[in-house]
Amino acid sequence: MSGRVERDGHVGWLEHTLAGITSSIERAVFTEEHARSRGWLQAVDPRAKLGMFLVVILAASLSSSIVVEVGLYAIILGAAAASRVPFDFFVKRVWLGIPLFAGIVVIPAIFFVPGPRLFDLPLGPIQLAPSIPGLIGAVLFIARVGVSVSLAVLLVLTTPWADLLKSLQTIRVPQLFVLILAMAYRYIFLFLHLANGMFEARKSRLVARTSGSEQRRYISGTIGNLVNRSIKMSNDVYAAMAARGFTGSIRSFQADRMGMADWLSLVGAVAVAVVAVIASRSLA
């Protein structure tokens, strides 16, 4: 987008936001490339995989030992490598965000938790004195978050979105909710593209400076137009569903039964989780 049009239009921020959301979703779709590659986790039934990841996340949350967290993380990295997920892509995706969010949450604890201080540095009216128990707690917290987020990211990277949704039914998420989630994911992408197209169409016809009120009117008009189109489309989608026998209750296809390899993977993950919890208690 040229700077000139941005200055004239003043809707560049909205256009950028929409383009950003669209490209994020496209990236998310693009990452299904990993979910479709031939790796260890990709071959595991999504229901087994969901169970495996949930028990390990539970173990990481119950553990109070940094050594155990590091051990779990090493296992996750091994699983990612066995699943052909690129190492740097996986590590960056997890650790670029965690220091920002988890770090901000635990910073106060480093200074307020009582106990011996690592050092005591007077800085004018305040004293910078991080406590050793506070630091250990912060590192443990970040390690737990890191392990849990790594597991979630690995699950998403190695499982197609549709399979992930279906596996939610095994933990008793209602079918109607799963269908609504799937349809929301399906159509939000379509409408974001539509909104981007509308902004591009406006940009291509913009030949003079527009006033603030005109721009606000344009944005509200665009929102109204999208709402109208979404209502029309929802009516058409309902008609298409009714035309194929939908009467309000959802029936879904039951996937094949889990195989021996899936059960073994699940049992293995449970064993890892149990060992992690016991080891954590022993080390404590």
Next chain:
Amino acid sequence: MTIEPMPVPLEPSPAAAAAVFELHGVRYLYGGRQTALDGIDLRIERGERVALLGANGSGKSTLLKLLDGIIAPSDGTMRALGRDVAAVADGLDSFRFHREVGLVFQDPDVQLFSATVFDDVAFGPLQLGLAQDEVRACCDEALRQMDIAHLSNRAPFELSGGEKKRAAIASVLSLRPDVLLLDEPTASLDPRTKWVLVNLIRQLGEGGKTLVTATHELEIVPLIAERVVVLGENRRVLADGRPAEILADRDLLIRANLIHEHLHEHGGTSHSHDHDLEHHEAE
């Protein structure tokens, strides 16, 4: 919204029906005001392959929705497979009806609402309460017929326009309907994909299905239909006949806004003719 089907159909069985569709003086008003169809009389027999020709806004899509029993006529009488369409649109015996009559919508994004192509193809058979093995068999057959078995695990938004159209048709074929209604199946497709789809539609017709295809693409009509019904811009039936007769009637096609007179110059002399590529190339 839940519409429970009646346990016992009150209508005659499909086998007893003389015609697949019978319309007498059918009108349809959008929002109770805007006329979409005005006095349609039409009879379609079992196994017929019919092309519904008409310009944009002539009511082709509305007519297909009426034939599929998802909307009811505002006026007139209409029976489909021996059933009263207004009752079907109200939910009476709609399960059984939609197993026999399938509609492929013009916009495949409307029809493909699930997370994967397989889920969309399986949606109809699942709603009909078929056993899992039967659902799998119906889906495999429909995917194979449309030659998209390799796309079954793909998300609909990852597909090209032609693949979406095929997936949309497969999502209806999995119900194994006897009657297939197709709304502009070749619209917005590149030439190769269009002809692939035309061949697939021909094969479906040769397989004995009743086909009603709405289109305004004249060149595909002789290939997919043995009968043509022309809808005019007045939302009435302008003509009903064999493709060769209809396509040869230049005045009719101009009146229906299916071709237009084109005035231009060749070597310093100007003349007019139909805007038809074949005619132009022959000059």
